[in-house]
Amino acid sequence: MSESSRYQPQALEVGWQQAWAGAGLHRAPELGPGDEAFYALSMFPYPSGNLHMGHVRNYVITDVVARVQRLRGRKVLHPMGWDAFGLPAENAAIERGVDPGSWTDRNIASMRAQLDQLGLSIDWDREVATCHADYYRWTQWLFLQFLEAGLAYQKDATVNWDPIDQTVLANEQVDGEGRSWRSGALVEKRKLRQWFLKITDYAQQLLDDLDQLQGWPERVRTMQANWIGRSTGAELQFTVVDGDGNNADERITVFTTRPDTIFGASYVVLAPEHPLVAALTTVEQQAAVEAFCDLVSRQSEQERTADDKPKRGVPIGAQVRNPANGELIPIWIADYVLAEYGTGAVMGVPAHDQRDFQFARQYELPVRQVIIPEGSDEHAYEGGAWTEAGVLIHSGRFDGLPSGEAKEAITAAAATEGWGQEKVQFRLRDWLISRQRYWGCPIPVIHCDSCGVVPVPSEQLPVELPRDVAFSGKGGSPLAQLESWWSVPCPCCGQPARRETDTMDTFMCSSWYYLRYSDSSNTQLPFSREAVNSWLPVDQYVGGIEHAILHLLYSRFFTKVLRDRGLLGFDEPFKRLLTQGMVQAITYKNPLSGKYIAPADVADPSDPRDPVTGDVLETFFEKMSKSKYNGVDPAAVIDRYGADTARMFILFKAPPEKDLEWDDADVEGQFRFLQRLWRLADAAAERGLSLADGSGAPEAVMVALAANSGASADGGALSSDEQELRRAVHTAIQAISEDLDGDYQFNTAVSELMKLSNAMASHLEASRPVFACEALRTLLILLAPFAPHLAEDLWLKLGGRSAADDLASTSIHAQLWPTADANALVRDTVPLVIQIKGKVRGSLEVPADADKATLEKLALESEIAAKWLEGKAPSRVIVVPGKLVNLVP
């Protein structure tokens, strides 16, 4: 045996990556009439500078989708970009004095190099970075569209303020104890004038159109529906009563989903921030109310509303009249009522709402039952409120009505009598987009004392971020301190005016990047209508479940607004969504000290012990992270095994939506599989097999089959090896095609490739060249999306193309996906399972075309039947053709 070559992925992969790039193989083609377009998109990353396994999984999945679609003849757009504004760059500037822009660009360059090592078929010509002026210019332009449409506005809002860092924080940056993640300071609530986008105008549409998204995971649609949170109820008005018991002019409007319980209202609660609090508080209560408001202002929303936290409040001294029964009840303020939700006021019905119940118990407020469970005695209220539907009592003319009818009847009465009406309420709130940060997209407006808020004229865009800014880390945004930047003449009147110094939430930038890819070099518009309509909506979007709500909801909102502005012609941006699972790795933790131990320091994984103390360690799988010492560096894996092995492993190890447990031994196994393929091709080449001139292509195989069949029409001239080989080849085509259609099942697709390779190892040698070549050719094309480098290399080696040929047209990745030949799947005989009373007792080889009667006869005559029926005739026989016969004695 001659010395065979070795599979050395490191060398060949880089070579192919460069060759593909040189040939422009991944560039999205111009779309012509009749072309079928396919847009495959990964959620773009933040350029931290380090590629981690989660990224790898995401982009490999999308890449396989893109490559399969190309092989199926579609014109594919598969772009990539950078979600490049955000805090880490600014923190680097504060901590190390580097320029955020250069820092980000360096990270982008290094991450792009890491991505290139994976062999992704990305069209880099369309790359975008949200922090580059040629991109954020259009983010600003789109903001002005929102402004013009009346969908962007300013209002005073209570926000999280870090008194040490002197900046606003997002809710996510405040921990459970109400402290800043950076400074550790207790976060204060501050009222600041902020920019908002009116996403609530689109709440109903965002909810309704979820029905269109059948290609999204049910889970994500449910999460969005819950987030939008539509509830139907009523707004009811309680008239404020003065000290003498006379009705005053003021009314307090509450929102409730349970108008049927209004007769049980024993108090009304306002949010401490409610505008009427100051006006209605009596002199006696003033001090207590002010102290309480101060206390609440230091609490996070989560603290205020958590079920297990005690509810606190104080009466403000004033009273209101219950419009349903005329009773006078007190007004309180309490921490569990939020100003931003509903009307900022609720009626307290302790008997039928759990939080009201807790509150009433705490302050000894009356509890009056007005709903009883249908057909039962009165509920005793030992454990808590009765919050289910029931029948009304103590409710005057509505007594005896079921809750459902009572809701309508009471709401109708309120409308007729002028104390309320039906109201649809959403949980969704307007989107606060202001950030007092430097490294973000500047909001393109100018504040003028005489003209008010003036949009920056679009020809003056972009409003560029100034460079060479000092970062102290204190005192808020550097922009606000840079008078040379913010001091500008008003575009309207020319008088001195002030630029807005807030920047936009980075989610603004990421809400439209997928549109820009369709026309990324356009200098006149963010994208042309033609380009965006020809590529979008995105056919397959792939990303993490952590974006299930915010990014995906904001993007849907943007799409609808831009549609209504006439900029694009579709309702939803992402037709299909795949949320890939996390990449986890084994984690060791000392349960006594709580310390994580690096896997490298664990001597014996079967008996993991702390290297210092000798304590037995806890072992589990967790998301890779630095602090747990369980990260696996993609570069190290590629160095050792190559990108193709990493790709195959990640696809094979778990279904795409499930969490994936990284295991070095499994990676090794995957590498062995690719080595086997290499040797298989080596042996074929040594035998002199060649795929040149269409050898093994469907036409050539058809000719060979026709010549062989001769007298027998069933292809009987094929040897049994050849029949087995062809069956394996076409079974693989069918199975893998199904796995890549509809639901993506990459793990079983890879296992089908393994089965095919196993069958080829057994039958290839004994098969004639035409069939051997058919198998080799098919294997390589089926392999190409998964292990693109190896497939391309073997394609060249086996003569699928010659080195001198134009790569763009002769690459394995420019071939056509094969079609299964149904004739190859046909068998002469099939196994027939014999069951006795539902239990499998054996099987027979029977003619594949046998009819039901024949099968029954064969089963009854079998030894299996004789053994188990002991000569008696079965009382019942069930025949499932092609599967089994069940004999019931």
Add this chain to the structure above:
RNA sequence: GGGAGCAUGGCGGAAUUGGUAGACGCAGCGGACUUAAAAUCCGCAGACGGCAACGUUGUGGGGGUUCAAGCCCCCCUGCUCCCA
């Protein structure tokens, strides 16, 4: 507390959607090759009993529907996620 989902060998996971449970792989065991090891190749492998043929049992637990249940229905337990 409400909602959704999941539970299959030592491990990751398959199962034509009601029809042979455990595909494919990892780890393991046995054998071949080798002075030896690695690599490679061949074979075994749910559990229990048995030399074996084979039998019993088996998809978190309990019940039900059915000729037939991992899959459908009811109850329970445990885990995960979302919302409170």
